Amino acid sequence: MSIQICALAAPISTKNVGIENARRSVTYHPSVWGDYFLEYTSDLTDILTHEEQEHQILKEEVNKLLAATPDDFAHKLDLVDSIQRLGVGVFDKFKDKQGKFDESLVSNVQGLLSLYEAAQFRVHGEETLEEALTFSITHLNSLILQVSNSLSGQIREALEMPIHKTLTRLGARRFLSIYQQDESQNDILLNFAKLDFNLLQKMHQKELYNITRAYFEEAKWAYNGYLPIDMEEYMKVAVTSSGYIMLSTTCLVGMGELVTKEAFDWISSESIAVKGSAIIARLMDDMAGHGVTSLNSII
Template sequence: MASQVPQILASPISCNMENRPKADFHPGTWGDVFLNCPDKDIDITTQLHYEELKEEVRRMLVAPMDTSIRKLPLIDAVQRLGVNYHFEKEIEDALEAIYHDNNEADNDLHTTLRFRLLREHGFDVSCEAFYKFKDEERNFKSSLTNDVQGLLELYEASYMRVHGKDILDEAISFTITHLTLADATLDYPLSEQITHALKQSIRRGLARVEARRYISIYQDIESHNKALLEFAKIDFNLLQLLHRKELSEICRWWKDLDFTRKLPFARDRVVEGYFWIMGVYFEPQYSLGRKMMIKVIAMAFIVDDTYDELIPYTDAIERWDNKFMDQLPEFMKISYKALLDVYEEMDQLMTEQRRQYRVEYAEKGDDTTCSSLSFGSQMDSSKLQTNIRGV
């Protein structure tokens, strides 16, 4: 196969962009909304207060309690407010103690909350505790419906189920029925929590989106922790500012490439791609990873949308070399050069960190993706020809 490559690339491929199949992707909707970012930084007074609040929350997480399980509501609030990435060790240590604590949870809410939090963190915790919620006829006790907050926690815990554990499947059906009935009779903020939960459980939410939503709810819960709430608000604003700066940088990079004019058939989805990456890792220490990954994703869109002239483009990508660019049609040169530039930038940044080996893995992954696109496109073409012959 390798010996055929020079023949394939021996002369430029003639291809007219106007003759390409059109996918009719709708144009990008964001325009220049994120092109510029407010140039503001946190003042020293706010920064100092922020650090003080952070230490106060840390002290609460490590403070001894009469039983370790009493710390569950605090851990849950820290997670749902989106600041748990500051206290990973403290939370892990607390949950480790809770896992090994033989004292049975003293109420239904603690039972379900313990189960959910431990499973979220990978602990092998049994569903056996939920059988205490059933009566002699193996139905869920009607008394459970008297505690709507506990019912909501049972609902959320049920989404941590695994295959073969029927009791949690039954719990979902039971809680959905009774939460739906109770929702219309409740006051804010509990009513809002239930309405949202029935649409989307905690397990299925995106961390930053859910944090912003929960901040608004948590501040109206009478028992909220003021220091934690204030810390979460400042932290959200700081992290949002960082994300805005990153997105602004990415949008400028994308606009400079001018793909919307040069390759009008391709998708303009760089903002959506950045949002997708935010669902993978949002923490500040992964800033470089986010910026590199969105560039790779954006180029994957372009490569995918360019994939009609299969063999020459696949061969060029497998070689990662500018000298093969002259063998490509003009519109393919645009995306190929941009792709090489992204990986060249990645190579320079990783070399500075002595992690250059990571780029090789990324390139191999891109090769695999392109080979898959090539195969898929050939199959689509084959099916189209078969259908035409059939007609």
């Protein structure tokens, strides 16, 4: 059974009022999301067992594709990776005897796209990479109206937002729409990408649901002048609204290979140590917030 919750203003209550003098409040515009994340049904956000199993099977199939004997597709992937990792010297292989970029590259749209994406990693003073970027942009623009719709869309997307300038998952979502129209698409890779994206989206939606509900509960407390009966009631909401448990995972970011999957699983399991640090962070934030609101008389 789904529970419908509407974020309507609760009536003013005199129960458990702990604010003797009404304080000035600040008017904020309504959330652009409305009540979307307050309406929760488990079938929309819970990751099912069969989805996890299918995700793992497809992941193994993709690994097999990458480990298989290289074909043109694999060579292109390797080309992009090599260009990005090896730097300027590699680009000389794309030049003719006159030191200009070989015009034969124009007939290979995927090769041009790879060259364009790799050239994005240039730094000031790298003339070869500047030439590569100018060359690839010029010819990609000229090819937009000459290639299939899927390739044309891929070119437009790349020119508007190169891979390294976009958010990975946002770019992936936009590229999925283009890739599934590609006649040379790999069904295993496409299905894995779709499922992987959907599972992550479910995780994000559930996280947003939890924190939005906590914000909503605190908003009702403030509106009604209600004080939680005890610390346990308060912490059930306040620890979530602090966002610290979600933020704690960033403590592991940047540590590279020192951090294992088990470490992320541990911190995501909300162990006693994580919960304890979340409570400390919540209380420190409350003490700082109390000082600010006391000075400004703002809820």
